[in-house]
Amino acid sequence: MRRSTIVSMLAGLLAACVITPAAAPIRLPMGFIPNVQFAPFYIAVEKGYFGEAGLELEFDYSFETDGVALVGAGELPFAVVSGEQVLLARAQGLPVVYVMAWFQDYPIAVVAKKESGIQKPADLAGRKVGIPGLFGASYVGFEALIRSAGLSDDQITLDSIGFNQVEALATGQEDAVVGYANNEPLQLAAQGYEVNVIRVADYARLASNGIISNEKTIAENPDLVRRMVRATLRGLDFAIQRPDEAMEISKKHVENLGTADEATLNVQRQVLDASIAMWRTDRPGFSDPESWVNMQQVLLGMGLLTAPLELEKAYTNQFIEP
Numbered sequence: 001m002r003r004s005t006i007v008s009m010l011a012g013l014l015a016a017c018v019i020t021p022a023a024a025p026i027r028l029p030m031g032f033i034p035n036v037q038f039a040p041f042y043i044a045v046e047k048g049y050f051g052e053a054g055l056e057l058e059f060d061y062s063f064e065t066d067g068v069a070l071v072g073a074g075e076l077p078f079a080v081v082s083g084e085q086v087l088l089a090r091a092q093g094l095p096v097v098y099v100m101a102w103f104q105d106y107p108i109a110v111v112a113k114k115e116s117g118i119q120k121p122a123d124l125a126g127r128k129v130g131i132p133g134l135f136g137a138s139y140v141g142f143e144a145l146i147r148s149a150g151l152s153d154d155q156i157t158l159d160s161i162g163f164n165q166v167e168a169l170a171t172g173q174e175d176a177v178v179g180y181a182n183n184e185p186l187q188l189a190a191q192g193y194e195v196n197v198i199r200v201a202d203y204a205r206l207a208s209n210g211i212i213s214n215e216k217t218i219a220e221n222p223d224l225v226r227r228m229v230r231a232t233l234r235g236l237d238f239a240i241q242r243p244d245e246a247m248e249i250s251k252k253h254v255e256n257l258g259t260a261d262e263a264t265l266n267v268q269r270q271v272l273d274a275s276i277a278m279w280r281t282d283r284p285g286f287s288d289p290e291s292w293v294n295m296q297q298v299l300l301g302m303g304l305l306t307a308p309l310e311l312e313k314a315y316t317n318q319f320i321e322p
Helices: 002-016 036-046 064-072 083-091 136-148 165-170 184-190 215-220 222-241 243-250 262-279 289-302
Strands: 024-031 055-063 079-081 096-101 108-113 128-131 157-160 176-180 195-199 210-214
Touching: 024 036, 024 064, 036 055, 036 222, 036 243, 036 262, 055 064, 055 222, 064 079, 064 083, 064 096, 064 210, 079 083, 083 096, 083 136, 083 210, 083 289, 096 215, 096 222, 108 136, 108 165, 108 184, 128 136, 128 165, 136 176, 136 289, 165 176, 165 184, 176 184, 184 195, 184 262, 210 215, 210 222, 215 222, 222 243, 222 262, 243 262
Parallel strands: 024 055, 024 079, 128 157, 128 176
Antiparallel strands: 079 210, 096 210, 108 176, 108 195
């Protein structure tokens, strides 16, 4: 009995002396303000998934293009970006690589009041459409949408209105607006407006939001990339399976969400639910090759790319497999 007790005590002491490697600090550009759509990342922090992977994350809510530039220059290992940014960056010589798909559906949509009669892309001919600006996912998604109907820019009045889509549509300044399917339509509905939503994903399969790294990090530290992807996928699965808890965790990271009124919380829960619908897939993290082919075709058609790229270098699925 005494020997057994001593052995047990020694085992306990040895276990206590095991040194856990210091977590690697990671600054992660998110490309947007704190929002419930980032719940998978918040969950991976709060549930210790990143910690278990030896990572300590700091969220950086600067512009998407800033994150792309920093990762492309090798100053940061990761960023959250939309698919078109990867190809545009590589065309400029930045060696960024898309390593994990987060959204399976391209989240951009055109929103119009029901009374406008705008129900499909062809109905946008001759209409005034408000868009944040001629840049980013909104612009690329809109161009893909109208091209699916055989329309060109000169058949539509496209107004750059900043991020005032809800007010612009509600007050009748625009016939339709371009925004995110999991945001503006829900805000408008909460204000009592009946709207039609034309989702880009229903007309074109494009490479959507995900995590990028760079060629040097992938070559020299593939384990870091694998740990980052795996921890994020754990957070993603948790958010999909347990949305109530995902919402509660998000309150710790989204300013004023914890003290928001019931109406605001209801809208934000709808944003989360709509996001989850775009995350669901049988292959979490998988990047569909066809979506990259389609994205490149759209960018070439817009003149944002002047020549085709080697798409197989722009993305990889090597880090999502068990």
